Amino acid sequence: MILFILFSTITVKAFDTPNDGGGSITIKAYNVPETVKKALVYRKTEGDTTYTLAGVMSILSYRYVDADSTIKNGKPYYYRVDFYFPDTVISVVSDSPGIAYAQWYDKSKTSSLIFLIVFSTLVLVFIQLAKKDPEGLYIRKIPALDAIDEAVGRSTELGKPTFFVHGLLGITDAGTLAALTILRRVAKKVAEYDTPILVTNFDPIVMTASQETVKQAYTEAGRPDAYNEKNIIYLTYEQFGYTAGVDGLMVREKPGAIFLQGYFFAESLILAETGHSVGAIQIAGTTAKEQLPFFVAACDYVLIGEEMLAASSYIGREPVMLGSVKGADWGKAFLMGIIGIGVVLGTVGAILQSAGNGALMNVFEKILAFF
Amino acid sequence: MIEALGIWVAAGLTLAIMSFLYGDNPIYKFAEHLYVGYSAGYWLIYTWHFTIKLMVIQPIAEKQPGAIFLVIPLFFGVLMLTRWFPRIAWISRWSIAFTVGIGAGLTLTGAIHGYIIPQVKATILPLWTGNGFSSFNNLVIVIGVLTTLIYFFFSRPHTGVLGKTSKVGILFIMIAFGASFGYTVMARISLLIGRLDFLWSSILKLVHFF
Numbered sequence: 001m002i003l004f005i006l007f008s009t010i011t012v013k014a015f016d017t018p019n020d021g022g023g024s025i026t027i028k029a030y031n032v033p034e035t036v037k038k039a040l041v042y043r044k045t046e047g048d049t050t051y052t053l054a055g056v057m058s059i060l061s062y063r064y065v066d067a068d069s070t071i072k073n074g075k076p077y078y079y080r081v082d083f084y085f086p087d088t089v090i091s092v093v094s095d096s097p098g099i100a101y102a103q104w105y106d107k108s109k110t111s112s113l114i115f116l117i118v119f120s121t122l123v124l125v126f127i128q129l130a131k132k133d134p135e136g137l138y139i140r141k142i143p144a145l146d147a148i149d150e151a152v153g154r155s156t157e158l159g160k161p162t163f164f165v166h167g168l169l170g171i172t173d174a175g176t177l178a179a180l181t182i183l184r185r186v187a188k189k190v191a192e193y194d195t196p197i198l199v200t201n202f203d204p205i206v207m208t209a210s211q212e213t214v215k216q217a218y219t220e221a222g223r224p225d226a227y228n229e230k231n232i233i234y235l236t237y238e239q240f241g242y243t244a245g246v247d248g249l250m251v252r253e254k255p256g257a258i259f260l261q262g263y264f265f266a267e268s269l270i271l272a273e274t275g276h277s278v279g280a281i282q283i284a285g286t287t288a289k290e291q292l293p294f295f296v297a298a299c300d301y302v303l304i305g306e307e308m309l310a311a312s313s314y315i316g317r318e319p320v321m322l323g324s325v326k327g328a329d330w331g332k333a334f335l336m337g338i339i340g341i342g343v344v345l346g347t348v349g350a351i352l353q354s355a356g357n358g359a360l361m362n363v364f365e366k367i368l369a370f371f
Numbered sequence: 372m373i374e375a376l377g378i379w380v381a382a383g384l385t386l387a388i389m390s391f392l393y394g395d396n397p398i399y400k401f402a403e404h405l406y407v408g409y410s411a412g413y414w415l416i417y418t419w420h421f422t423i424k425l426m427v428i429q430p431i432a433e434k435q436p437g438a439i440f441l442v443i444p445l446f447f448g449v450l451m452l453t454r455w456f457p458r459i460a461w462i463s464r465w466s467i468a469f470t471v472g473i474g475a476g477l478t479l480t481g482a483i484h485g486y487i488i489p490q491v492k493a494t495i496l497p498l499w500t501g502n503g504f505s506s507f508n509n510l511v512i513v514i515g516v517l518t519t520l521i522y523f524f525f526s527r528p529h530t531g532v533l534g535k536t537s538k539v540g541i542l543f544i545m546i547a548f549g550a551s552f553g554y555t556v557m558a559r560i561s562l563l564i565g566r567l568d569f570l571w572s573s574i575l576k577l578v579h580f581f
Contacts, residue, residue: 112480112483139525140528140529171471172470172475172477173474173478174475205466205470208454235407238410238413240406241406244403245407247403289551293549293552304544307523307525310525329524332523335487339513342495343494346498347498349497350499350500364497371488
């Protein structure tokens with residue numbers, strides 16, 4: 001009798017999984033005694049006479065998300081959950097069928113939308129301001145970019161080629177796009193100094209974009225005749241095959257300057273060490289934070305993360321680029337403001353909570369949950 | 372016999388690549404060219420089989436639902452081939468522009484949701500927790516994040532207060548780099564041990580075979 005009263009309190013609800021693209025129903029159990037050993041979820045549709053096993057419910061959260069490929073939006077599904085206790089099994093049927101729907105708006109990403117609107121507005125406003133007064137926008141000195149002329153000049157004096165080694169990500173990566181901007185500057189200098197350049201590529205699309213970039217740089221330098229498409233080469237789409245190829249080229253050609261620009265993985269130190277061993281001046285730039293320490297250790301100059309992205313503005317000084325950097329800075333100030341307010345709220349809330357008043361701490365936790 | 376041959380080839384190529392530590396030599400050159408050549412060929416076959424054939428040709432041939440939309444990437448892919456014809460090579464830029472545009476859009480939302488918001492959330496910490504050590508820990512995290520953000524301010528000269536705080540920021544960055552360096556070196560040593568273990572077990576297997 002006691003057991004019956006205990007188990008009769010268990011309820012199971014089946015409902016559409018919120019904030020998804022449909023095709024999923026969540027089954028949640030309530031008032032489940034802690035002695036339950038396992039819980040199996042069964043499903044049936046209208047017209048079915050028997051339930052079929054859908055999956056195993058977690059006995060920590062008492063929740064199961066049924067995202068089986070057969071789940072159709074708008075169609076009712078009936079669920080039964082079998083709770084296994086040490087000496088008995090109790091079956092509980094969901095009080096209503098679960099129906100999956102696709103949501104147009106994902107409420108869990110509201111904070112992302114707010115951030116996106118704030119950042120985009122700041123960038124657009126500062127681009128407009130930069131167009132009106134491009135001279136009024138300041139970009140701080142980035143030593144690694146100033147060193148480009150020095151590196152290419154040294155290569156020229158030594159009569160050695162300049163190497164530009166792209167990272168391993170494709171054209172959609174922001175770091176690769178920044179690398180192309182830096183390549184334009186390097187190629188222009190190389191064309192002016194009449195020094196050979198070799199650009200190695202991991203990705204064929206990046207190679208195409210590099211060819212366009214170098215060609216344009218040579219034209220800007222007034223030396224379109226000196227442009228040689230064969231100096232922008234594709235090696236392979238395999239990480240260490242690419243590394244072996246670049247290393248081989250480095251030790252044979254012995255470049256005077258090496259630019260390692262883009263997103264690198266485990267090959268970063270192998271490339272930088274080989275470049276160092278041939279005595280080249282090395283300027284690296286990457287947004288891969290795990291690889292930055294290796295470049296810092298083995299290269300002469302390093303563009304750290306966002307410095308690489310700001311390079312476009314530093315080199316080009318175009319109003320759109322300058323405005324976007326200024327807008328991004330204000331975006332960072334906005335983030336710092338949010339962090340500052342949050343920290344003050346959390347600290348005061350914690351102090352008040354220790355004094356017996358937890359109201360402010362509740363507000364703080366609700367704000368954190370919003371993010 | 373075939374297994375033994377495979378072990379010979381794998382161990383031999385490992386040693387050939389490692390011979391680079393001595394310097395550039397014909398054995399390394401052979402292994403390097405073999406590696407670059409086979410991997411380029413492998414990716415050509417892989418792309419043909421798993422991308423072009425499986426994701427484009429097959430769905431269109433089988434008239435799978437939604438296959439009509441595959442015409443869009445196919446069209447942009449074909450445009451890339453115009454690079455072979457100098458007069459119309461500029462058309463290939465459309466494909467690059469399309470790819471860059473899609474990539475930038477996806478990266479923007481991904482960066483906000485995947486990096487910025489979790490970082491902000493993880494930094495909003497109370498500076499008083501009732502425990503001295505955890506309070507100090509929270510303080511270090513908050514100062515570290517704020518000063519590092521200041522280092523990445525580009526539109527203001529790093530002088531005065533901004534200059535001093537950005538120097539604290541670069542100090543935090545360098546400490547993080549040091550920790551990351553040590554951690555990764557440990558992982559690389561583990562990879563080296565794995566490869567040396569492979570070579571040693573290969574030798575033992577071969578001794579046993581003969």
